[in-house]
Amino acid sequence: MYHGVCYRTPTRDIRCWCKLVTKSLMHTVVEEKQSLLFGLNQKVIRRNLMAIPNAFYEDGYVVLSGIPSVDVAKEMLLHFVGSIDGERAPLLKSTLDRTYLAKQDAIPVCEDIVSTGFQAMHYDMGMPFSASQPQALYTISALYKPAGSEPNPLAKTRVASIAKLLNQVSLGKRDELASRLEAYASNHGDGWVQPKPHNTQRLAIFARVIDALRGETRLADKIDTMIGQCFDYDKNPDGVYGLEQEYAFFKQARLDLAAVEKQISLLPGQMLVFDNMTCVHGRVGRRQKRELMHFLFGVEQATASEIDAYKQWLIEQAV
Numbered sequence: 001m002y003h004g005v006c007y008r009t010p011t012r013d014i015r016c017w018c019k020l021v022t023k024s025l026m027h028t029v030v031e032e033k034q035s036l037l038f039g040l041n042q043k044v045i046r047r048n049l050m051a052i053p054n055a056f057y058e059d060g061y062v063v064l065s066g067i068p069s070v071d072v073a074k075e076m077l078l079h080f081v082g083s084i085d086g087e088r089a090p091l092l093k094s095t096l097d098r099t100y101l102a103k104q105d106a107i108p109v110c111e112d113i114v115s116t117g118f119q120a121m122h123y124d125m126g127m128p129f130s131a132s133q134p135q136a137l138y139t140i141s142a143l144y145k146p147a148g149s150e151p152n153p154l155a156k157t158r159v160a161s162i163a164k165l166l167n168q169v170s171l172g173k174r175d176e177l178a179s180r181l182e183a184y185a186s187n188h189g190d191g192w193v194q195p196k197p198h199n200t201q202r203l204a205i206f207a208r209v210i211d212a213l214r215g216e217t218r219l220a221d222k223i224d225t226m227i228g229q230c231f232d233y234d235k236n237p238d239g240v241y242g243l244e245q246e247y248a249f250f251k252q253a254r255l256d257l258a259a260v261e262k263q264i265s266l267l268p269g270q271m272l273v274f275d276n277m278t279c280v281h282g283r284v285g286r287r288q289k290r291e292l293m294h295f296l297f298g299v300e301q302a303t304a305s306e307i308d309a310y311k312q313w314l315i316e317q318a319v
């Protein structure tokens with residue numbers, strides 16, 4: 001999980017919006033630099049060496065325990081992703097044979113992100129909602145709390161099943177949901193203004209997806225807002241005010257986010273692995289700088305049909 005809204009640049013550096021917000025320019029601080037790893041050929045080999053816990057297929061996430069080091073966590077993840085059964089994870093099925101480790105970083109790093117106690121529900125690196133340009137698809141994400149590190153009971157990672165959330169209510173008919181989503185991504189997709197306007201046609205903050213599905217534009221101007229600042233930049237260590245703001249936004253859409261989200265306090269040696277397509281995640285409570293190791297898997301160029309399949313799946317949950 002990257003706790004800002006970040007996207008790749010043509011140089012594979014990750015563009016961090018917490019810096020954009022403050023400086024209105026792309027700003028990469030050397031010691032905080034994070035990069036995408038697609039070019040390093042760390043492809044996941046399909047070997048089926050690991051028994052994937054049922055919870056991953058049923059809930060979209062699972063917590064693994066007793067992992068002694070970052071190296072073991074990475075090895076375990078490569079086996080995990082290489083063993084996912086595409087029949088039980090249909091949205092992942094077409095990408096499994098060409099999935100790469102796309103990111104491996106200690107997080108959080110940016111001061112603006114370290115200082116917040118709240119992160120809104122989001123997709124890591126955003127989800128593409130238009131196939132009009134080549135798009136990366138980030139499919140599996142993992143957060144590892146290194147063994148031997150200081151416990152942090154204050155910080156909890158929040159995870160929610162999109163299906164369970166959206167199945168609570170109908171947000172519209174299939175056709176209108178599709179056109180609303182497409183229009184929102186085309187007109188208000190995540191992006192930046194400087195040095196010149198750019199729309200990635202992706203959405204990271206899930207409340208903006210809800211905004212789109214409802215045919216509203218309440219969050220349309222938040223194209224470059226970091227995840228912790230979508231509702232209120234809650235700098236309180238517990239992040240509760242930000243959380244309440246987010247719950248209230250979802251409540252207005254008749255969605256009870258609190259009822260479906262799980263708050264997980266990762267212990268040293270534990271790793272949360274989640275499906276970045278069927279789940280959204282966030283945080284409540286402040287984390288120490290570089291407290292977690294974040295791994296992200298995906299495909300660098302998703303096909304138009306893969307992007308469309310995801311969009312259709314999402315709409316199906318909201319009908």
Ligand SMILES: [Fe+2]
Pocket residue numbers: 001002003122123124281
């Ligand atoms: Fe994240």
